[in-house]
């Protein structure tokens with residue numbers, strides 16, 4: 268008798284055969300197109316003297332059309348090649364309440380419908396019906412189809428792992444088994460970049476991925492809760508749902524650095540979508556300011572905070588990160604607006620042109636940026652004057668009016684206005700006089716002031732969906748600027764406890780006050796780290812709501828040593844242990860960049876080949892890396908070593924956050940070394956003394 272396994276093996280074989288046959292048909296059509304395109308080119312060349320312009324245009328259009336069709340076919344072939352390796356990962360049998368027969372739905376990364384028979388072999392995981400797979404176990408279930416809600420019952424739910432066209436295993440699903448699969452996924456060693464999670468998306472995650480209602484969605488999620496993964500799957504979902512109006516180039520990701528951008532760059536192509544454009548806040552600021560203003564970067568600001576315990580600097584950053592500060596900028600902009608124009612009476616051809624005509628016109632054209640507004644005011648006053656006296660002005664008379672309008676504008680430079688703002692609020696000490704280079708904390712308030720007073724050319728008006736990761740690191744002023752630049756839909760995600768600069772950190776609630784009408788969701792389950800690592804990290808930054816994944820591994824170990832030399836030897840031991848394991852990535856996370864640099868030198872001398880990540884580094888890689896928690900934010904590694912977790916290194920609240928971020932980068936193994944007494948933030952315990 269045929270077992271379920273036999274049935275599924277046969278189906279897989281048949282499905283692969285159909286994919287091959289469809290690939291063959293596409294190949295044949297592509298060859299036909301190629302031949303026809305070549306023939307058309309040859310014909311155009313041979314008959315070039317006999318063809319008139321219209322013939323040539325017609326011929327070129329037909330060649331272009333064939334090339335476009337070939338591109339579509341090639342994209343289809345790429346999808347099928349991908350499906351060939353692993354056509355589906357799940358199945359459910361659903362019987363609709365309307366009495367139709369039970370149908371088996373197989374879920375994979377893409378749809379696959381046989382060209383010849385039109386039989387649907389695989390449903391895309393983003394199709395409306397596929398939501399059933401993620402949202403229900405067996406029993407009553409319903410999904411939202413374009414035609415309305417479809418109720419019914421799921422009779423069977425099955426998971427597969429198909430690799431290289433062969434079935435590794437299949438499992439009929441009960442709640443626990445889903446967990447088993449998830450456990451297996453999470454226990455794997457890290458990959459070259461972030462991986463897709465389509466086969467094991469959890470219910471609460473699915474709700475966020477498939478949400479198409481929220482204009483602005485804020486995801487507050489604990490470390491390792493899958494925020495970044497979900498945000499990328501959400502993009503893939505939106506690209507599928509709105510395929511006629513949304514393409515990957517309509518989306519923009521604001522990410523913390525190039526290494527992170529590269530790390531997440533895999534996911535969308537793995538899901539069969541194009542990579543999405545990505546920029547950092549600094550690039551965005553430079554573009555909006557027209558590359559004319561030099562400023563400190565966020566990384567430099569954080570580094571300086573760590574290296575110099577400068578109270579005045581902290582106060583400057585803190586004051587500019589409040590919603591109140593933004594209100595002050597808005598009030599100041601209004602004040603500037605009121606005094607921006609001094610109307611005067613003039614006369615043209617002995618006829619009076621009163622100042623209020625200029626004043627009212629200037630007021631009416633508020634929506635334009637300053638340069639446009641000056642020109643438009645002059646032009647409009649000319650029109651009004653001509654209409655009133657019913658004659659046309661001469662060229663030089665028009666020039667007089669334009670010049671007068673220009674002269675009535677109270678001009679000041681943006682930088683000067685920004686400087687005077689601090690006098691106006693009677694806090695001149697909040698602006699540090701630096702030789703032309705602005706502090707990072709001033710960059711977005713300055714842009715905001717520019718937007719409110721001069722207006723800007725918006726380079727991002729075409730973006731249709733904005734994704735902001737690591738939301739906790741951006742201030743209300745940054746959100747105010749983003750809100751004005753991006754009127755489109757937004758997905759904003761982060762974790763308030765992972766701020767690398769507590770003096771300018773934002774919470775989801777704080778962001779909501781700037782991005783009005785946003786929806787907020789919270790994710791409390793953490794997937795990345797083992798239970799033991801998470802419990803350890805929770806003692807550094809307690810969070811009673813965090814639910815750790817029940818995946819067990821070795822306890823984090825903290826070794827207390829007496830000298831820096833001994834610490835280096837322990838790191839070398841950890842590296843040896845890593846090399847002997849089947850883990851693929853290890854990060855040594857020093858608190859500051861100079862410490863990381865020194866360590867890199869010491870480890871190189873000790874024969875350890877490691878990559879040092881710095882502010883401008885590009886490209887994520889596995890193997891051994893040395894960097895800071897700031898740069899490691901958002902990334903994950905099989906093993907993490909914290910080379911000096913002593914009280915002298917991790918002492919302040921800012922350090923506590925960094926230590927938490929560092930520990931929560933570890934998936935399987937966490938080792939800490941302390942030169943002297945361990946940081947008070949670490950769990951008290953029996954530590955191995957040197």
Ligand SMILES: Nc1ncnc2c1ncn2[C@@H]1O[C@H](COP(=O)(O)OP(=O)(O)OP(=O)(O)O)[C@@H](O)[C@H]1O
Pocket residue numbers: 449452453462464467468469472488489490491492493494495496497761762765794795900901902903931
């Ligand atoms: N449903 C899931 N199935 C399999 N793996 C998952 C799932 N959800 C999350 N993960 C894994 O958990 C890890 C953490 O995910 P991700 O980096 O997206 O979390 P995050 O919330 O952005 O983390 P952090 O804020 O700490 O940087 C990744 O390895 C991801 O693949």
